[in-house]
Amino acid sequence: MTMILEALQFEFMRNALVAGLLTSIICGFMGTLVVVNRIVFLSGGIAHAAYGGIGLAFFFGWPYLTGTIGFSVVAAMLMSIITLKARHRADTIIGVVWALGMAIGVILLDLTPGYNVDLMSYLFGSILTVPSSDLWIMGVIVLFVCSLVLLFYNQWLALSYDEEFARIRGVPVNALYMGMMIMLAIAIVMVIQVVGLILVIALLTIPPYIMEKFSKSLLQMMLGSSLLGLIFTISGLWLSYKFDLTSGATIILVSGIVFMLVLLGEKILRLKKQEMRAVGL
Amino acid sequence: MNRPVIELNQISFGYNGQPILEEVDLVIEDGDFVALIGPNGGGKTTLLKIILGLLNPNSGSVRVLGKSPEKASAEIGYVPQNVHLNTNFPVTVLDVVLMGRIYPGWTARRYSAEDRTSALQALEKMEIADLAAHRIGELSGGQRQRVFIARALVTEPSLLILDEPTASIDARGQEDFFKLLAQLNEKITILVVSHDFYAITPYLKSVACVNKRLHYHMQAPGSEDALDLAFRCTVEDACPVEMLRKKYKGNHTHDHDSGGPSI
Incomplete structure (x- = not known):
């Protein structure tokens, strides 16, 4: 307890917690839509293609958010148009955009003189160095997307x-799908800057996957995933502080372990049920 | 006679030059109970999707309820074939039925008390109101089928379209199921895609057989006549009705030699 209080004396630790909270909420909401629509791979594509946007922003000297969000939204729309038109080819195209986005990013950063962001901070972020100003922008985006x-x-x-039934009922399916992609791209770019691309994908998928089983x-599922993501983030942060580990990776490790335990528990439950049924016969 | 609910005029459709439907003409009148039969890959589902406005034909014209299919689709109650769709989805039976009450266009409208009442009434009609609060995945295939019919009914449709509705119902359930359809048919025109022609026969008013082309669409007053007329389908090699007829004959419930058309 004293250790937690001690940790909270540092502004960077308080900021890390707020960043973790906001990340958990937006990942809980968007992750739920990602998991039930089975577009995890597409989200991975958006997140990686965003690196091209970072390169673009640095090369042309644009503000970080404008370049990255612009690039990711375009990549997301491209991928979703293809998904809507030719579903059976979608995974290949997403793979191409995924790779191309990263390559463009790396090359543009090569060509940019002077200071460059390094790939590691993009992959794993730096939740411990989030400035307060970023938290405000994050807060606004979280509020916007969740509303x-x-x-x-x-x-x-x-x-x-x-989707088919919705289309027949006159629900604007294509527009909604595009809207979902744009929100996803904005959410991913926002969160990457703070916690890194790997943690975004982990928090978009693991809490919703677990909560899907328990939600009606x-x-x-959205609220549960947000809460679960927060628990993962806080326990990961605490462990990384205590054992002096990389924070982003620790949070992912905690989530991954819980994920495995849930899968294992499910398997045991199913076997027990079968056993009971066998005894019943 | 009655006003036509579906009018297909010289419909052709194909993917990459592979024809699926060719020059299909079909008129279904108000109050009809039609079975659309034919072999797998014969274009039954494609024809449904054209009627629902989900696919556009390469040529020919489609009118549904006197409108274009896109405009008419809101008045069609559609029951899809695959009831095993998304069984892990976190949604209750009641919420699935409520989807039938969704408003078209971008709208932030919530479901009203009236929407909930009508959803519950539809579930009662399908005799599964006690399952309203269950997760959709907890239900059997046959129960889910009923949920999807309830969802189609709350749209207050003028036309009910069911794609292979008996695929997930056992033989005894099918009998009840078709009785239920016959009862609904008192108010609604029904189009059902089925390969279970045998079970559905006593309740049908007409039969259409589609195998790239539409082979027959016959109206008959009695169900047995409907079956007899449909038998003529067998002049086409690829039509499966021959097979169904044998099954029917094997049960000795219908005598073909007593005055019916000779086959």
Whole structure:
């Protein structure tokens, strides 16, 4: 307890916690949509292609957010148009955009004279060095994305559950899908800057995957995933502080271990059920 | 006679030059109960998707309820074939049925008390109101089928379209199921895609057989006549009705030699 209080005396630690909270919320909301729509690979594509945007922003001297969000939104729309038009080819195209985005980023950074961001901070972020100003921008984006998700909740639900039926009912499926991609791109870019690309993918997938089993509605899944993500973030931060480990990687490790335990628990439960049934016969 | 609910005029459709449907003409009138039968890959589902406005034909014209299919689709209750879709999805039975009450366009509208009442009533009609709070994945295939029909019914449709509705229902359930459809047919025009032609026969008013082309679409007053007429389908090699007929004959429930058309 004293150790936690001691840790909280540092502003960077408090900022890390707030960043973790905001990341958990946006990843809980968008991650739920990602998992139920099975677009994890597409999210990975957006996150990696965003590196091209970072290169672009540095090369042309644009502000970081403008360049990166612009590039990612374009990449996301490209990938989602292809997904809507030719579903059976979508994974290949996403793979290409994924690789190309990263390559463009690396080369543009090569060509940019002077200071360059290094790849590691992009991959794993630096949750311990988030400035307060970034937290404000994050807060606004989290508020914006979550309000949109809640406002059109029934429509996202209809789209995610049965796209064909939604289309027949006159729900603007294509526009909603695009909207989802744009929100996803904005959320990913925002969070990458803070916690890194690997942690974004972990928090977009692991908490929603676990919560999907225990939820009766998308909303429950969103709120549950946010909470679970927060638990992972806080325990990961605490462990990294205590054992002097890289924070982002520790958070992912904690999430991954819980993920494995849930899978294992599920397997044991299923075997027990089968056993009971066998005895019953 | 009655006003036509579906009018297909010289519909052709194909992917990459592979024809799936050729010059299909079909008129379905108000109050009809039609079975659309035919072999797998014969274009049944494609024809449904054209009627629903999900696919556009390469040529020919489609009118549904006197409108373009995109405009008419809101008045069509559609029950999809795959009831095993997304069984892990975190959604309750009631919430699935409520999707039938969704408003078209971008809207932040919540479901009203009235929407909930009508969803519950539809579930009661399908005799699964007690499952309303269950997760959709906890239900059996047949129960999920009923949920999807309830979802189609709350849209208050003028036309109900079901794609292979018996695929996940056992033989005894099918009998009840078709009785239920016959009861719904008192108010709604029904188009059902089925390879289970045998089970559905006693309740049908007409039969259409589609195998690239539409072979027959016959209206008959009695169900047995409908079956007899459909038998003529067998002049086409690829039509599966021959097979179904044998199954039917094997049960000795219908005598083909007593005055019916000779086959």
